[in-house]
Amino acid sequence: EDQVTQSPEALRLQEGESSSLNCSYTVSGLRGLFWYRQDPGKGPEFLFTLYSAGEEKEKERLKATLTKKESFLHITAPKPEDSATYLCAVQPLQTGANNLFFGTGTRLTVIP
Amino acid sequence: GAGVSQTPSNKVTEKGKYVELRCDPISGHTALYWYRQSLGQGPEFLIYFQGTGAADDSGLPNDRFFAVRPEGSVSTLKIQRTERGDSAVYLCASSLIGLEGEQFFGPGTRLTVL
DSSP, X not given: OOEEEEEXXXXXXXXXXXXXXXXXXXXXXXXXXXXXXXXXXXXXXXXXXXXXXXXXXXXXXXXXXXXXXXXXXXXXXXXXXXXXXXXXXXXXXXXXXXXXXXXXXXXXXXXX | OOOOEEEOSEEEEOTTOOEEEEEEOOTTOOXXXXXXXXXXXXXXXXXXXXXXXXXXXXXXXXXXXXXXXXXXSOEEEXXXXXXXXXXXXXXXXXXXXXXXXXXXXXXXXXXXXX
């Protein structure tokens, strides 16, 4: 069964304190892995797509990496506005599987 | 050029009642998805439309849940005989075909069943 596990559940960082969020996945075949950001009371907002092991994507203070079993979201020198829940999702390779399987997210709080 | 919109933003109903939740996707997005999100959980897939047809409804929990998209744009999620366990935020998302992982989500409808 396809499964996505994110850790830690919650993370508190001082402004400027870099860290990483983990997403471990089990899927019969991976079409893609996706990172989303969700602010309270809003829908998730797309951040990155990763397709193959070794791939990296960057956007401002965020960098996403992918291996065959997990993905990391690295946050460099975070700011309070980076506070949000970060969701990881996988899209299985099987034909017709267009839906995403989401993890439960990591709730990030950046303290000024 | 607006994003995905959902109405109502909040819906409170009584156990056993029927509810309809509406989603307006981004213009030109042929793919449309419904998800359900409970507190502290990630979104859980319900149903996927490609155009007017439901291409994958494997996530619908039971036959009380039904969704339509008659003209390939607006979609309505319908829940019959609501139960307290149906309380959640119902999210709609849309995407371009071929970019199904890059989904644009609406703000959701918070459904509370008393």
